[in-house]
Structures are given as C-alpha cells and as structure tokens.
Amino acid sequence: MEIPYTVAVRPDTGLNNVKLGIWLFLASEVMLFGGLFSTYVLLRMGAVEWPLGAEFLNIPIGTVNTAILIASSVTMVMAYASLKLGDFAKYKTYMLATVLLPVLFLCIKGYEYYEKVQHDHLPSHSTFLAIYWTMTALHGIHIIGGIAVNGYFWGPGSKMWHTKPAMFENRVEAAGLYWHFVDLVWIFLFPVLYLL
C-alpha cells in the first residue's frame, strides 16, 4: 500500500506531505511558545518590581549561546544544500556540526543553571526567575529533541541516502525546518529574558 505525495509535490496544494506536516507542527509550536510569551508579558505588567535581565543573567554567556545556535542553523542549511548538490561527505560534516553545536549550547546553559542553583536563584524565588527557568527549560527540551533527530539523520538514519535519496533529502529538510524554528525561538527568548 502506497501513501502518495510523501516526497512528490502535489500540484494543487504545492506541498509534499512531510513538509506540510512539519509546518503544521511548527504552527502549533508557535502557539505553545506564544502562551509562554503571553505569560511573560502579563506577569511583567502586573509586577510591582521586575529585575533587569542583567541582574540575574550573564549577558556575554547568553550572547555566545545565541551565536552558537545561529551557527548551528547555518550549518543545518548548509548540510541540506550539500545533500542537494549530492555531496554526502560535506553533508556529514555540516550535520555533525549541527549536532555538536547545540550540545555545547546545552553545556553552557547547564553551567548557567548550576550557577543559579548555587545562588539559590530557583524558579520559586520570583516570577522573573520562574518564567526564565520554565521558558529556557522548555526550549532546552526542544533542543534535546533536535539533537536526537539530527543525530539520527547524521548517524544510523543516513543510510537512507544510499537507498532512497529523495526521501532522505525530504526528511533532512523537515528536520531542518524544525531546527530553524528552535533557533527562531531563541532569537526572541534571548533579548526578552537577558536584555530587557
């Protein structure tokens, strides 16, 4: 039994199933983080006092992390472009970078969390810290998911390139879309939490 249009584009909708599916999923993720951003706005508006990000958060570290994540987005799109050029070796290199860079991000984030715990800056401390911990942790969980997916497509999943290259390209494109979204969320999270 064959499911049509998994990879081939359906003429009247202009999409294949996987691409449409991942975009729909991303739409729901926009609403998920939207709920949290809405929470942030509401709590801040209602607060008697709200700390500057710099009071609790390390801006240089946050900036480095932002650069790391943006870099991983670049390597992701380069990995996909390499596949389209048929250069599997380059794909592997770029994809490995896309897996390792967020691991570094998580290590740095882990260090930030550790520092916070040492200073007793826990989520229960204030609503600012509560929303900081929750939003970055949820984002972190999404990063872990991305590492797992990208790791799979770098490692065991990459065998598909030799048997079904079109489908593999399609899957990597979908993984890329997810990964860019994760980067996108951080592009908003960083200034909102650290800089404002």
Place this chain on the structure above:
Amino acid sequence: MSGNAEEVRKHIAIYKKIAGALAVGTIVTVLASYLDVSVALGITIALIIASTKASLVAVYFMHLGEERSQWLNLTLGMTAAFWLVLMLVPLFTFSDHIGVAKTLPNANAPMEHAAEAH
C-alpha cells in the same frame, strides 16, 4: 530530487550573507540594550531587531520565501493572527477592569524563608 547545482550554489551564497546579517543583528541587539532609553522604547527596539532576524531565518533558511502554497499561507496567516490575539487580549483584560487591583508590597519579592525551605 536534487536541485539544479547552479541554483543551489546561488542559495549557498545567500545563506552566507544571511549568516553575516544574523551575526550583525546579534551584536546590535546586545549593544542596543545598553542604550539609555525608556523601558517601552527598549522593548520596541529589541523586538524589531529580533523580528528582523527571525524573518531572515524564516524566509531564507526555512525557504518560506520560495513556497507557493495557499494552504501554507492560510495556516501561517491564521497562526500569526491567533498568536497576536493570545499576546494581546490577556493584556487588555489586565488593563481594563472593574474595581481596583490591590498589589501587596511584597509581591514578586524574594522568598523570605528560602534558606530554610531548601
């Protein structure tokens, strides 16, 4: 379904430019945060820069600029609209109320018994 090699190389050139723009945008964001402006203006500037960076990622890295699908446009349009509603309406109900909200002096203050509790 490999793309035309020429086209892909053109795309790669664009990716590099966008990467540069994102790096610049990040630096600008951080520098702008040190400007001595009101909170409202600071938020506005930060959000404008973030939105610009996000748009670059969406249009070029996620290839949204090249998609031609009415259903995708519809979905993303609806999502944007409802996201806006979600952001704005709790805010409006917060500012439009009957009666006076009484905030107590210790609201959002550090927990007094933090050391003992943990």
Place this chain on the structure above:
Amino acid sequence: MDNVTTAEGIAHAEHGHEAHELSFLQTYVFSQDHKVIGIQYAITALLFLLFGFTLMMLMRWNLAFPGRPIPVIGNFLGMANAPGGIMLPEFYNQLGAMHGTIMVFLGVVPLAVGGFGNYVLPLQIGAPDMAFPRLNMASYWSFFLGGVVMIASFFVPGGAANSGWTSYAPLSVIALEGQTWWLIGMMFLITSSLLGSVNFIVTTLQLRAPGMSFMRLPFFVWAQLVTSFLLLLAFPPLEAAGVLQLMDRVADTSFFMPSGLVVGDGPLEISGGGSPLLWQHLFWFLAHPEVYVLILPALGIVGEIVANNTRKPLWGYRVLVYSVIFLGFMSFIVWAHHMFLTGMGTTISTFFQTTTMIISIPSVVILSALFLSLYGGSIRYTVPMLFALAFLPMFGIGGLTGLPLGLTAPDIHLHDTYYVIGHFHYVVAPGTIFALFAGIYYWFPKATGRLMNDLLGRIHFWGSIVAINCVFMPMFITGLAGMNRRLYDGGMQYAHVQGVMEWNAFMSYGAWALGFFQIFFIFNFFWSIRHGKKVGNNPWQSTTLEWQAPSPPPHGNFSTPPEVHRGPYEYSVPGASSDFSMQGEAPGADPEPAKV
C-alpha cells in the same frame, strides 16, 4: 486550489511497509491501519464515556438524596470517599471534576475525532490510509496512556483531581496529588490531539482521490478539517498553562499564585506576583475552541445521515462550508465569555459579548441548513436518522440557551448556575452524543459488514430521548432560581433554591433511566458484531466514497484508487436511473448535474 489531481502522483508514491504477514500485535494492537486505530479509539472512548457516565450517576445520588448512604455501591467506595456509604464533599468534587474531564477529553473528542475521523475520513476522500500511519498509532497510544493516568489518579492519596474540569488556580495549585496526575494526563492527551490533527489536515489536503476537489468533499470531511485546525492551534496554550501549573505545584513557582494568599493557618510561602486570571485565559483559549471541537464532527455526521435519509442533497452546501470555516475562525476570539464575572472591564467584556453574538450566526445558519434539508425529502426513519433528527431540536435548545449566557447582563445572574450546566449538556449530550450514536448505527455496517439490530436501536433511541430531557430540562428551572453548580448536596443549604429542590430527585431518576437505556445499546453493539444481519458494501444506498469499498474495507481500502466525478450528495437527480449516484461512478451513464 481547485485543480484536480492526476493518478500520477499516486503512481509515484513511496512504498509503505511491504505486504507481508503481520503478527497479531502488529495487526490488532500496534496497528498502523486507520480503520483499526479508529475502532481502537472508538471502543476505548465508549468505555470512558460509560465510566464518566457512571461517575455522574453516583453524583446524582447525593444531589437527590444528600447525606443518605449510597445503596450497594456505597460499601465499596472506601473510607476516604464515602464512610458508611455517605459521599464526602471531597469525593463529590472528584467525581465532578473527573466526570467533566473524562467526558470531554477521554470520551467525546476521541470518539468524534479519533474514532469517526480516523475511520471514515480516509475512506470518504478515497485515500488508502492516513498520511502518517505511524504517527496515527502514536496518537492513539498517547491517548490511551493519558486515560490510564487519569483513571489511576483516583487511587492516589487524596484521590483524583477535584478542582473542576477547569482546574482554576489557586485552588488547583494547593490541591492534593491527584491534580498533578490530571496535569500529566492532560499532557498525554494534548500530545495525542496534536499528532492527530497534523495527520488529519495533511491527509485531507494531500490524499484526496483524483477528482475529489474541495467543493466535492462530504460535509463530514469539512467539519473534521476545521476541527483539526482548532485542535492544532488552540491546544498548545493549554499545554503551556499545564506546564506552568505543574511548576506552581511541584517547584513552588507563582505563575498563578497571587501575593499574600492565605491558606489554612497562614500565608503561603511563595514568591507571589502571579495571576489566577492568567490560568483562566490560557485555559479558556483552548476550552472555547474545544467546545466547537465537540460539536463540529457531530454536525458533520448529522449532515451525512440527513442527506442519505432524505434522498436529496443537503441544502446550501457552500453555505455550510463557509459557515463552518467562519465558525472555526470566530471560535478563537470569544473565550472570555467564560470569564465575564472576573472583574473584566466593560470595554473588553463588550468585545467578547459582540464576538459571541456574532458566532451564533454561523451556528444558526448551519442548523437552519440542516433543517431545510428535510423539506421535500423522502424521509426514511432509520435508527441513525432518528438520532440525527433528534439532534436538530436538541442542539437548537442548547444553542438558544447559550444566548443569555453570552450576553453580559443576564450572565451576571446565570453564571455558575445550573442554567450553564443545562445549556452545555444540551449541546453535548442530546446534541453531540446523539449524533455520535447516529454515526455508530450508520457506519457500523461499513466496519463490520453487519447491521445493528433495529428494534434494540429504537428502544435505545426512545428511552434515551425521553430520559435525557428529564435530566437536563429542569436544570434551566433550577438555574434560573439561582442554584449554584458544583454543590455536593444539591443546594440543600441555600434558602433561595429551596423552592426548586424537588427537581433534583426527578433529574436523578432521569439520569438512572438514561443509564438503563444504554444497556440496550451496549448489548446491541457487541451482539451485532457476530449476529447482526449481514449486508454488502452499501446497505444505506449512500453516495459517498466509503460505501464503494467492501464492508469492512481491506488494508489499503480501495483495490484501485477511486476517481471522483460527482458531488457528494447526488440523490434523486432528475433523469437518473436510480435515486442515488455514487461519487466514484463514471460520468456518461447518467446525466451529470450542474457542478455544486
């Protein structure tokens, strides 16, 4: 968007799993076939519906006879819940919160969307299966796990969640352990919903058979498509809110906890600064679209059955489609009509009152179109049609009683009274659930190759329609008198409701009678699987594509992909040789009527 697809796309399709012998587990338990998954959803949901109904029958004892020991069952409820068989208020609250949660999230939606949507939608569009079969399977098991967590919560210390299905903060934050289980259960259910909605949308857009343009889709498919968009975009803020409430409960944060809150003997040791209203906003942002998720599949089912049993096309197909789309859109901007009494200012409450009034328009249009579809029809009073016909005025009552609730002024008096309970139960119980029964009787022969017993079906129908009105109609009376909802003793302690207290016992007898008549359905359902009258592909002489496939359809549904040449409701076409033409029937044999 209206270009027809070619058969090429299907020919170039990627292979699913190769045709080989599947194990028992793979065929019946971890199946990726939408029909098996649909039946799994349906049966699980029906069991949950029965369980949720039982909880309510228990509640109704204490409402009718407050403080009296519950006969028989009272001995088994345990000391923590009903010492001496007398229900404790805490236990009543658990029953209430879980009745609502189970009926909405474990019963109606999984049956309407997971069950009917999964089973019927791919068949009606001529697809071999859902776009993502593995995701479909994951979606079912996530639902199942969520259900297990919810039921398990009854057995933890303190019992199940008891802060209403709405779980308002701060009460839900300080509640006992069961509430944490509720939140975790909801996470599983929301995940299931999200996976399902992605699947439904992609399937409907991408897997339509050649010739199945959007304006040839059966109304049921349109209803499911809009429903899926609602689930996709409205559920995530509740997922976020659930995470935040979990944090408040487990990590002592103060997302929803205001400053200076005093509980028991002293102020809570929390940072404060949170907002209980924030929970309400995030909750109702989902929960309002959720009620349209409850009704839209039902409208779709009724549409199919009305067309089939009047032997004429639905009145106003385009109007129906545009209305259902407009309804879906509007459903996102009415939610705070559940919050009129939270101290909202007049500007914002006027906004929500206006949008709520506007949203009643497409509802009325759809109901009117369905009523108008009856005019001039050759009505066949089959069992599905009985339920579908009953749906119309029942949903009408439900909808009309929503109007004073949507207007801010009368809502001041009616909010949180039994009037509200009467309103929403009319829409969901003799509304949606009747439509779901109609759908079961209607599509049972497709899934099993046998008809359900007709006499048992009629007894089920007549008993249910009378009993259900006995349960819910008096609620408008008690609600108007001011009887509050969620009172474990039925308002015994309040002077202003003493005059209407006698209705409590009446409603409880109605509820137990309603329970009795479901026995006929339960027996009929299982008995007919083996002993029902055998039928062929199309026992109802229907036009839509699912009736072209064998009963039951094999894996892959259609031996050759159908090609669609007609609209969905070509009944009684002048000049045609029979009173119905199937969508997949080749043109030329009969005159093709004007395009819809």
